[in-house]
Amino acid sequence: MTGIFHDTIIAYGLRFAFGSKAYPYPEEKDPSLWPQMLHPEKDPEARPQETLQADTRNPARFSSDDQRPPSRHSSHTRVSVNDRKAEATGTGDGEKTKDGVAVDVDPERADSDTILVDWYGPDDPENPQNWTSGKKLWVLFLTCLWTFTMYIGSSIFTAGVISVTQDFGVSQVAATLGLTLFVLGYGTGPMLLAPLSEIPQFGRMPIYIMSCALFTVLQVPTALATNFGMLLAFRFITGFVGSPILATGGATIADMYAPKKRAYGIGVWGLFAVSAPVMGPLVGGFAVHAHGWRWTIWELLWLSGFTLVVLVLFYPETSASNILYRRARRLRARTHNSLVKAQSEIDAAHMTIGAVATVALVRPFTLNFTEPIVLLMNLYISLIYALLYCWFESFPIVFQGIYGFREQLVGLSFLGILVGCILVIPPFFAYLYYYQEPRYNENGDIQPELHMRATIVGAFFIPICLFWFGWSSRESVPWIVPVIGSALFPIGGVLLFNSIFNYLTDSYPMYAASVLAGNDLMRSSFGAGFPLFAGAMYRNLGVGWASTLLGLLSCLFIPMPILLYKYGRRIRLASKRARHDI
Structure with missing residues (x-):
């Protein structure tokens, strides 16, 4: 159960309330892991600055000491813990210590060098590609559930088109705009909202939960629309705010699965995406027959509300960039060394x-x-x-x-x-x-x-x-x-x-x-x-x-x-x- 709740919104809240004792990270349990995840790095701007692009081939990049070429300046940059202090050449002016972790940086190169935070090895459990098969399947299911909720939101409205024409006195073509504007909303929304999930400070999980929360809340004014214009406006807005999952759900799957296994996850995701529009008229037809078109929106509210609760409780962060960014923040807090950074935040800092x-x-x-x-x-x-x-x-x-x-x-x-x-x-x-x-x-x-x-x-x-x-x-x-x-x-x-x-x-x-x-x-x-x-x-x-x-x-x-x-x-x-x- 600890693995399911780890890195969720609930876990973040408990850590904020009770500190690192609640859902501790591996390096907090074992400080000897810190040196294995820190690497001296020269000229961090040398890498391509494609920060907002999802690396779908290998989004969860990892490295270990035997995989990264040694730095020419590694003798000037030292990371150690209590049991390795004897190996140090001394405590210079650049050394800051806290909680048994020491980082020594040559002060002459403090403006140009960076201590890069990475995975501490190919088996790092924080790396989403190293999660257990059960956890990956669970996160895949939640991704599919949110995708299903969004896509069924388009077709569930079609069952109530005739009811809309009767309530507002509009033509059937005009009433169909309730479907088309929703679809147009979730087509344009990712252009602005989906790239936010690629920013390391945000990650994917908060964007999904915020979009699901807005999508759920906005179903209320949609169902209570007092005129046709209000209905169309909120149908477009709800499609727009809920759209990030439709554009980046595939990237979330790629966060967890290696390229040769990714197609299976995409296949399951596609199954939910195709079946949702099919289920919409079936679910909505009975509601419209009994209570009119507004009940199709109430059904959508119940489904999205359930999805929101499940996401808040169980959906973890899958973006490697965000996971390493937060890891770097934790180490900077322990060492008070501003040179400790993740590659993703270095790249993002140079994006205008x-x-x-x-x-x-x-x-x-x-x-x-x-x-x-x-x-x-x-x-x-x-x-x-x-x-x-x-x-x-x-x-x-x-x-x-x-x-x-x-x-x-x-x-x-x-x-x-x-x-x-x-x-x-x-x-x-x-x-x-x-x-x-x-x-x-x-x-x-x-x-x-x-x-x-x-x-x-x-x-x-x-x-x-x-x-x-x-x-x-x-x-x-x-x-x-x-x-x-x-x-x-x-x-x-x-x-x-x-x-x-x-x-x-x-x-x-x-x-x-x-x-x-x-x-x-x-x-x-x-x-x-x-x-x-x-x-x-x-x-x-x-x-x-x-x-x-x-x-x-x-x-x-x-x-x-x-x-x-x-x-x-x-x-x-x-x-x-x-x-x-x-």
Whole structure:
């Protein structure tokens, strides 16, 4: 239980109240660990200053004495504890001691040298990649729970669209804005909020909890909206404030898992992300039938409130930058030596406001429109995302209009999609284990284009699903047939989303945060726009031809992963920002 609560908000509060005796860190239990996590460092500005970018290949960098090259100036910088003082050459003017820890720094180089705080070895238990499998799975589940809560917040509203039109006297297209503005909010929010989790002073956990708290509280004025404008405003705001988890959840998973295992975590995360919009109409349908659209928001309040409580109690910090930053603060407090620093805070100290703005706001756009790989993959993912939300609009038309389902039971027709989400995971994981894992090299890297194999397979499932669903949705065909056909969409979606996300992060490891932020914005913009005309399209063209049109659109992109699998490395090597070493 101590391991579960360690580094959570509750643990921070108890340490503040009772000091280091509450949930002590390993170095507080054993002071002899201090020297192993301190390394003399010259010219700390030599490293690339990509502070706000998530290093998805190896975010939890560690080093030990046998892994770090010895410093040319190590004779001038000494760190010792009680049992090592005999080795010291003397106590100079730069030495400060407290609690048995001594740090001796050559005063002539005090302005240029830094004592770097790092992991005290490859088995450091504070390193998230060294956590037990049980703790990693628990944190993965909590990350998925918060992601599920956010994504279900979009589609749960769709069940109440008719109720909104009746309450506020607006058209159905206008009422659909309650869905699209929420989606647009969680697409634009990460551009400003997600980079905060990369700042070492913040970390990921406080950003997630603060965003969840705001998301929960703001459900109250949303449910109590007295006019249509108020409803739309709060739907956008709630999507905006809750958005960081959607952009950086993958980075949180990468904090804990090595690259060859990361795809499994991303796969589970993707399963929750895809299944949440499916569950929204099912959960919301019964609430709307009984009490109107406001109860869909109350349901969202209960779910997000439960998620908030669980996060506060059990969600630990996963950012290696933040963990090492706080470790450096603890050692500075013990030694009174300002030269003791973590690499992340050194990097952050040299990031200007202009650099932060460039990373957060400008770079996602420039990467999206100047890198062919990023543009093509973002377009593909955005199209699939838009088709999903557009296709959802046909379910009431088919199952209520054609098959006569009662209003509150229309949501049950989405269960085919949920079954498809579950069925695709075992074979996909088998593919990862038997085919992809053996192709990682000794450094834990893989050629990014190999991810395209799964994308190629997934690309065919989308149009097959849409053709099957569209032309089987008729009175002469049992309702179960289009439901079975709908299960093919998530098979393609899970393969596409997971493979493309891993492909992008492996191709642009130094710019992963910007690439994924741009993807999220573009994907959400498409997803927000398509539902506005989907209802009219299905009514005017008919279910068969409207689904065929969407299927043909998805067919246009099928050659893309094939071409990238064959020529992607050549394109990547021609880029100035993409990775060239594999």
